[in-house]
Amino acid sequence: MACSPWDRTAGGTSGRGGARRRTVHRGRARRRGRAAADGRGATQPVPEHTPGLTGADPDADTERHLSWPALPAAVVAAAGFVLGAGFYRAFTGGHALFPSGRAGWALAVLTGIIVGHLVMLGRSRWWGGTGSGAALTLAVLLLYGWVPAGMVSLTVVVLVGIARRNRWRQGVLHGAVDLLGIGAGALVLGAFGSVPSVESPADPHNWTLYTAPQVALVAAAYLAVSRVLLWYLHAPRPGLPTVARTALVRQGLVAVALLGIAPLVCVVAAAKPILLPLFSIPLIALDSTLWIARARAEEQLRDPLTGLPNRQWLLERIWTALDDAERIDARAALMLIDLDRFRSVNDTLGHLAGDRLLLQIADRLRVALPRGAEAARLGGDEFAVLLPVADSTTSATRVARNLVTWLSSPLDLDGLTLVLEASAGVAVFPDHALDAEGLLRRADVAMYQAKRDRTGVEVYESKRDSNTPDRLGLLGDLRRALDAHEVELHYQPKVRFDGQVAGLEALVRWVHPERGKVPPDEFIAIAESSG
Secondary structure, eight states: OOOOSSOOOSSOOOOOSSOOSSOHHHHHHHHHHHHHHHSSOOOOOOOSOOOSOOSOOTTSOSOOOOOOOHHHHHHHHHHHHHHHHHHHHHHHHTOOSSOOHHHHHHHHHHHHHHHHHHHHHOHHHHTTOOSHHHHHHHHHHHHHOHHHHHHHHHHHHHHHHHHTGGGHHHHHHHHHHHHHHHHHHHHHHHHTTOOOOSSSOOOGGGOOTTHHHHHHHHHHHHHHHHHHHHHHHHOOSTTHHHHHHHHHHHHHHHHHHHHHHHHHHHHHHHHOGGGGGGGHHHHHHHHHHHHHHHHHHHHTTBOTTTOOBOHHHHHHHHHHHHHHHHHTTOEEEEEEEEETTHHHHHHHHOHHHHHHHHHHHHHHHHHHOOTTOEEEEEETTEEEEEEEEESOHHHHHHHHHHHHHHHTSOEEETTEEEOOOEEEEEEEETTTOSSHHHHHHHHHHHHHHHHHHTOSEEEOOGGGOTTSHHHHHHHHHHHHHHHTTOEEEEEEEEEOTTSOEEEEEEEEEEEETTTEEEOHHHHHHHHHHHO
16 A cells, blocks of 8 residues: 655645656755855845745645646556556456455455554544555565455555545545556566466465565565655655655655565465464554654654644745745745733743643634745744745735734633734845745844834845844954044034034044945944944
């Protein structure tokens, strides 16, 4: 039974139907290089032609309906053709589709136990990473050929899909991918001269030491085709590096199970088929191990209080969003939202009341998110909202104001009405930054500007940011210039209309050895902020 090696974690977005035209790391390195070159991470604005916002709410159910683009439809069509050809060959040749007798009934019972186990696990556990169905499918493939193996796979997909009626499209697609993986394994098996069937099954008693690499290659072909296809179709955008590491661990466990358990199932099916249902114990244990690994990976990317994604997820998601925005020549926006006077609530009502208040804020944020926006909690009373694609800075600001208005409405806490105003800062790619860290820092600067001026929402402005590398460098040069007496004092007379000098105005001028004349409004503001 095939499963996606890339579990959607922390509220992932919908799957893609095609490969990305370049790698994530190449785009990141290119933007980092450009950011280092100009010292600020800003470029000229891109044309405002990208319509609307795309994506989906990450806190909705993570299993998205597919829109059936060309590639998934082609996969389903290919699998249907392969299955139809197998059925036609079986019916015209008088071949059975599934073994009968004790072996057939034992396999049916084992399949039923696996299906029941997967249904009982719950909707969110089995769909992204199970090994029990894969091990059982490979065992039937080695023993009886690809048509009975396809029957087992379809049985698992159909029966579990019935329990998830609103996920039938993904059930069909996963079943189609699994059939293609079974076909690849059957081709490798046939290359070694082994074409088992129900009437003439493989005899494990005749297996030798040379059979081990054959089984390994069949398992590798089955895993490679099924997993690579599902990754190609469903690779999630959020949290790629972390998810990739944990997915590789899970697929390694599946491979070990296939190599270790599947041949044993074949041996028992040939020698003592009545014992086959006992294999449900190690197969269920394998699925439990996979689920624990997935749960731990999700815990690393999710805030334990609100259930929203955390800072680590946000950074990884921003990187992917920036890559996609650069690829389609669009903008992406990040906004940080902070609750005003939340500390006074904690001090007055206690931290438990504050936690309950944060839960209400998180729920409101989920409801208020526009289509395509993704929310995260960074810690304390600070939240973030990512717009993977935005029309313009103006549209991103409009979204931020709507969110601030929504979060600032009265809250009820044990009969006590509380009003917590919110402040938001907005930073836009590529106008304000070219990388995830820079976008996060600039949104943070804008947010504190909004809190300081009590304006609700502020967009990042470099001239108001005293912590840019350029301004920090200028501050260091200013200290050196004062010691080197490069700052000059000029006197400008004040003359009345009758020509009489009424006084003098003292002006400070700084001629930088490299920058030339530095405008007074730049270095005076820096000097005032430094104390």
